[in-house]
Amino acid sequence: MKPSILITIDVEDWFQVENFKSRIPFSSWPSRELRVEKNTLRLLDLLDSRRATFFILGWIAERLPGLVREIHDRGHEVASHGYNHNLCNQQSNADLKADLTDSKKRLEDIIGFPVTGYRAPSFSINDDILRIIEDCAYSYDSSYNSFAMHGRYGHADLSGNQRNGIAVRLSDNFHEIPVSNLMIGKRVFPLGGGGYFRLIPFPFFRWGVRKILEQEGGYVFYMHPWETDPEQPRVNSVSPSYKFRHYTNLGKTEDKLSAIFKAFRNAAFVTCREYLNSVRQ
């Protein structure tokens, strides 16, 4: 069987990232320049016939329903990233349930097709939150990130569960599809994408992806449309480390992504839902 590559894209704009939250309050979002549409359309062109999964913020879907339809019409999977990027573990259970249910329905109303996948903002899940996501009629979550050095990522215990390929079966109706990292001995190397994709030299990244595919047979990559946009407005009033993570190598992302597509042209580029359907027993 061909190895599978699951490209996942969190559709949010430059002013919605967690690291800028202290400087760009939610109330100011409507006055910010929306750049996500043209950045996402460029990514759609770059993907060409490869299929991907787009975890779309409800706030964006509300303003750009045409973009959501375009993603769906081009054969990709539309999935939810919540409404306004509130971290799951900072919401009450009731608020989280409302967010999960409303963001799913908003996307389904736009595309006229079921939405079954969810990604938590900043991977902010835990075991209880995974059960809530399942209760809200999703069939998978893709928010588990084993790279523990990032303080904001949530923690869930997936051990002891049956695996279907790279997906972890949490119940008859619900799976976790973790973001990929490379394990060498007991060390975890963050090779799932995002800022690490921009920061890590390409030859090492490509080598790591190859290793992950050999070990696991599948690879889950994540990124954001703003990561391809060096022209975005600068936020200077945040810490140097946030600026470094946000702005480094934005101009190289598209070329690196093309190089990944080329290096792994024999892999099957599939959506999370397609992957799950192919491995579920």
Ligand SMILES: [Zn+2]
């Ligand atoms: Zn996000």
